[in-house]
Amino acid sequence: MTVSRTQQFTEADAALAAWAKALAHPARVAILRVLAARKTCICGEIVDALPLAQATVSQHLKALKAAGLVQGTIDGPRSCYCLDAAALRRARAAFGAFFDGLDLDGCC
């Protein structure tokens, strides 16, 4: 990639791609599921739930946080992660709008 040409695309396309990127790894999908299941903003139980090292899980959590899908507050040793409900609703709406916007009739 020589230069970031992301700006040459639609705002909507870039936003959808960014959300898709956040979901583009099974570990991150799994993390979101775990967070949704255990309401109580769990921390390192996520590590136990995944077949990955602690450092790697922390990295995926960082990515989800950067994408805005997850909130995290660090309370010293045991930090507290939690789904960002509003952002997830926005993401759901974006994916829904995208798929509904595609006209699937008349395909080869």
Next chain:
Amino acid sequence: MTVSRTQQFTEADAALAAWAKALAHPARVAILRVLAARKTCICGEIVDALPLAQATVSQHLKALKAAGLVQGTIDGPRSCYCLDAAALRRARAAFGAFFDGLDLDGCC
């Protein structure tokens, strides 16, 4: 990445991640939109519609084909790409099920 540990995740999580990966670049999102707009399985008009070189667009089309979202038949010089309606419906259902499955109540 030492080894592909994708198998250690749920089938559903892996499938969703694969679809998300296909949508994880604005160019590919744009390509799907273009294909949906011009019903007639266009070929290189996609290149004109995007701010990317022909080789790059071809590569993105390959990725979409690998993900199964797009079908392509090569008719010698002018090949014909087209949305795979069934696959897109399945993808939409998968994203819908994922988001609906998340319990967003009781988040921090």
Next chain:
DNA sequence: ATCGTATATCGCAAATATACGATAAAGGCC
């Protein structure tokens, strides 16, 4: 103060992704 637990971050290695020019392949046309 020291220890232990829980997380984040650093540093590195390997794999993928992204982009593009150059080139090949495959028809249509004269």
Next chain:
DNA sequence: GGCCTTTATCGTATATTTGCGATATACGAT
């Protein structure tokens, strides 16, 4: 046959992602 147009692929450069061990950080407990 030779030429043009269209598309795929190759080769290459660079950037990003993924993964993990090692280490730092931060707090509670003793």
